[in-house]
Amino acid sequence: xxxxxxxxxxxxxxxxxxxxxxxxxxxxxxxxxxxxxxxxxxxxxxxxxxxxxxxxxxxxxxxxxxxxxxxxxxxxxxxxxxxxxxxxxxxxxxxxxxxxxxxxxxxxxxxxxxxxxxxxxxxxxxxxxxxxxxxxxxxxxxxxxxxxxxxxxxxxxxxxxxxxxxxxxxxxxxxxxxxxxxxxxxxxxxxxxxxxxxxxxxxxxxxxxxxxxxxxxxxxxxxxxxxxxxxxxxxxxxxxxxxxxxxxxxxxxxxxxxxxxxxxxxxxxxxxxxxxxxxxxxxxxxxxxxxxxxxxxxxxxxxxxxxxxxxxxxxxxxxxxxxxxxxxxxxxxxxxxxxxxxxxxxxxxxxxxxxxxxxxxxxxxxxxxxxxxxxxxxxxxxxxxxxxxxxxxxxxxxxxxxxxxxxxxxxxxxxxxxxxxxxxxxxxxx
Numbered sequence: 001x002x003x004x005x006x007x008x009x010x011x012x013x014x015x016x017x018x019x020x021x022x023x024x025x026x027x028x029x030x031x032x033x034x035x036x037x038x039x040x041x042x043x044x045x046x047x048x049x050x051x052x053x054x055x056x057x058x059x060x061x062x063x064x065x066x067x068x069x070x071x072x073x074x075x076x077x078x079x080x081x082x083x084x085x086x087x088x089x090x091x092x093x094x095x096x097x098x099x100x101x102x103x104x105x106x107x108x109x110x111x112x113x114x115x116x117x118x119x120x121x122x123x124x125x126x127x128x129x130x131x132x133x134x135x136x137x138x139x140x141x142x143x144x145x146x147x148x149x150x151x152x153x154x155x156x157x158x159x160x161x162x163x164x165x166x167x168x169x170x171x172x173x174x175x176x177x178x179x180x181x182x183x184x185x186x187x188x189x190x191x192x193x194x195x196x197x198x199x200x201x202x203x204x205x206x207x208x209x210x211x212x213x214x215x216x217x218x219x220x221x222x223x224x225x226x227x228x229x230x231x232x233x234x235x236x237x238x239x240x241x242x243x244x245x246x247x248x249x250x251x252x253x254x255x256x257x258x259x260x261x262x263x264x265x266x267x268x269x270x271x272x273x274x275x276x277x278x279x280x281x282x283x284x285x286x287x288x289x290x291x292x293x294x295x296x297x298x299x300x301x302x303x304x305x306x307x308x309x310x311x312x313x314x315x316x317x318x319x320x321x322x323x324x325x326x327x328x329x330x331x332x333x334x335x336x337x338x339x340x341x342x343x344x345x346x347x348x349x350x351x352x353x354x355x356x357x358x359x360x361x362x363x364x365x366x367x368x369x370x371x372x373x374x375x376x377x378x379x380x381x382x383x384x385x386x387x388x389x390x391x392x393x394x395x396x397x398x399x400x401x402x403x404x405x406x407x408x409x410x411x412x413x414x415x416x417x418x419x420x421x422x423x424x425x426x427x428x429x430x
Contacts, residue, residue: 005272010306013265016295016331019058023073026063027264027291028257029056030078032248036064037075039246040086040189040219044212047221048229048243051250054292054411060250061191061223065090068189087185088219091115094193102204103167109190110171116190119178126177129170168207172214179217187217196224196232208242221246252289252410259284261294265302273305278315286318288414296331297321297418326419334415339422340394346423348393350376351384355397355405356416366403 020026032049039047047064051057063074070085093115099105109115110130120126179188195201211218226232229247253261259280266274275283279301287294301321305313329335342349354372355364366385373381385405388397396412397405407413 005269005306007306009269010273010302011299013268013302014261014295014299016292016299019062020056021059021062021066023063023066023071023077025264025268026059026074027260028253029060029063029250030080032060032250033063033067033074033078034080035248036060037067037080037082039248040064040068040088040186042245044216045246046208046219046243047246047248048232049221049223049248049250050226050229050232052252052290052410053225054290054414055250055252056291057223057225057250058193059291060248061092061193061221064221065092065189065191068186088187088189089119089184090189090191092191092193095195095197097197099198101198101200102202102207105192105198105204106167106171109192110174116174116178119183120174123177123181126174129173129177168203168210172211175211175218176215179215187219189219189221191221191223193223195222196226205242212242253287253291254289255284258287258289258291258294261291262298265298269302273302273311273313275301275313276315279313279318282315282318286322286414286418288410288417290411290414292411293414293418296325300325300330322418323420326422331415334412335419337394337396337412338415338419341388341396342422343393345384347373347378348384348387349421349423350378351381352388352396352416353421354378354381355385355388356407356413359407359413362406362410363400364405364407366405 015025036047036049039045049057049061049064067074068086068088068090070087072082072085074080075082091109091114093109093112095105095108099108110120111117120130175188198204208220222232224232229243262275262280262283275298283294283297283301286297297318301313301317304317304321304324305311310317325331326335341352351369351373354369354376358364358368358372366382370381373384378384385397387393389395389399389405396408398408400406407416
């Protein structure tokens with residue numbers, strides 16, 4: 001192992017903690033990259049990036065931002081036809097549990113230093129609209145940033161007489177003024193990640209329709225956990241017209257794509273540490289198409305190899321890594337959910353794993369799962385399935401129809417499959 005290999009290189013070869021921003025570190029997803037590019041060049045189309053947790057939606061969204069701002073590296077790598085470099089003002093915002101409504105989201109977009117605020121600050125007319133809309137938009141909320149000319153103007157503002165405008169009107173007026181300044185040739189693109197976290201999305205689709213008329217150069221890219229666009233929007237079926245040509249489903253990654261992730265990580269450490277064929281196969285199998293899980297497992301396996309001065313990682317090393325991840329709480333959220341689901345019951349853990357193991361096409365048939373659980377010492381599997389659908393045990397499982405269940409979160413199912421059992425068969429039953 002070359003002595004020049006640093007811990008910094010090892011720790012950043014795999015990146016489970018954040019999305020992939022650099023096109024050089026991005027693997028696979030040729031079809032989704034092409035769909036994104038076509039959506040960006042389709043007049044009037046908004047984008048919707050849909051898929052389960054842990055499949056790489058946020059990383060794809062970062063590549064959409066790169067494409068929108070003229071970086072054609074992925075288009076050229078994948079030999080995707082293109083005529084020119086795009087020129088959008090691309091802004092991003094990630095929702096969280098604190099974003100409750102559509103109005104609240106628009107306020108955050110306007111006042112976030114990472115989104116519209118730095119641009120609005122340098123346009124006196126737009127800034128006046130915001131700062132006069134008290135108490136919702138205080139001047140102190142406006143971020144510090146460089147706008148069109150790199151300078152700021154100070155202008156006295158007054159609160160207009162008459163009824164106060166609502167948030168949607170304020171947002172429309174502000175972005176309309178910004179669009180007239182033509183900050184970019186192709187318009188403005190606002191990427192909203194974790195859109196599904198917004199508790200009440202009512203009004204958003206209707207608002208998008210009005211924006212299409214009033215500010216046609218403004219586009220949105222919504223990123224969220226959903227099986228389809230209607231599930232993401234949850235307002236009305238005509239929402240799909242707003243995203244014609246821009247709906248991008250993100251499935252689990254193929255084995256070849258996941259192998260590409262491993263290869264990029266090896267190159268990052270200059271091939272000083274590599275994964276042998278069995279280790280690669282084990283990593284890919286455990287990840288079940290979820291790049292997040294591969295990044296998490298790969299990171300800890302690589303760290304152990306560096307500490308032990310090993311130049312190669314084998315399948316046994318991956319299995320040891322699994323145990324380390326479980327005991328160290330490398331992903332405390334998934335681990336906490338796992339422990340809440342099983343609590344102190346070996347039998348409930350066996351049922352949970354049987355459900356994960358027998359899932360097919362997103363559903364588990366109890367006729368297949370129960371025999372697996374019984375072979376693992378469970379006396380009454382249906383009792384524990386009844387537990388797992390309740391909030392007391394995290395409600396990780398949902399009933400689809402008679403005898404059919406599904407995991408609400410596919411990433412959690414992958415974690416259940418990969419994590420070593422907390423209780424052995426020798427442990428006493430309840």
